[in-house]
Amino acid sequence: MTDRIPVDFWFDPLCPWAWLTSRWVLEVERVRPVEPRWHIMSLYVLNEDKDIPQQYRELLANAMGPVRVLAAAANKYGGETEGGESAVLGRLYTEIGVRFHNRAELGEDRSKERFAEVLRRALAAAGYDEQLVDAMDSTEYDEEIRSSHATAMELVGEEVGTPVIKVGETAFFGPVVSPTPKGEAAGRLWDGVLLVAGTDGFFELKRSRTRGPIFD
Template structure:
């Protein structure tokens, strides 16, 4: 175990900034970093790509997805031009606006996030460009290949174990975050384990 060896494990998280559940999972992972020997590495995926060929999704959700590709393209452009290390700060700036402040899910909001983290606001131009669609599709596929086609965002991979979720609200903090991490790794790392689920009874809580 990494706690015994002193090794710090990398927890890869695949996210789409549109998803409130992925946002909560990302905030939980950052809490886990404080109490367990892990570091989070952010990776983009796209709900637009995931659902583009599906016919059984509600029209209201399909309408939301039409504008969801642009922000993911901007994030991918930022990563390609400035390195993976910028994704965490940019995702945080976008997510705070989307989910905590409930600002409009529009490109002006993403542009403000770019300015906040010191990235060129001109990156917003890539929202309507396919220039970086190849690395976007590669990143998306890398996450999906770990867990199969029946899930979405968030996806986590650590030390050879990958899983969708956890879907949790509010995001646990402190040692509670660490205990959830321990439990998730235990069940996800069990050979032949596939699913543990119950009906959601509350909306996302952003505190």
């Protein structure tokens, strides 16, 4: 059996673009010998010292909550789960992402209470203790979150966001793609991304977005 290549993936569950990229990586796993390993980062931490529009800062006001819940679940269940904390993060991320993005269960209400309600449902669906939602208001795992976030930023620099992907010695932000490619199309994109990202001296390839996130 071919050994699978570890693919480290840093995400903030609030970002719809990271969500689409994460689903692409899962498609790639079906057609290429890769194994995703999940890590958390934080849009709140990324932007806390930056000059950003007030509307965006208000959007991020409760952004640490979901990341803290993910960290709490990984700490509670990682030691008893095959695949460790990465497996716990991946499972809960899927349940959160489906509710945040595909089902739009947050709606326009970005209050802490609404976040907590949706996160409880995600925890229950993943088979984890719903009381972990209390971690939204706890700083217990903030040092771990900031450390994981810093690891991602050290790989790609401070001028990017989420997701960050690392394969071997190659790391990059993105790709930003909508909708998520499926099957062999996902594999071809993977091959191309690795080719350009692994080229010495290559830094950027970009064009304006002409569509928003498209969720299946």
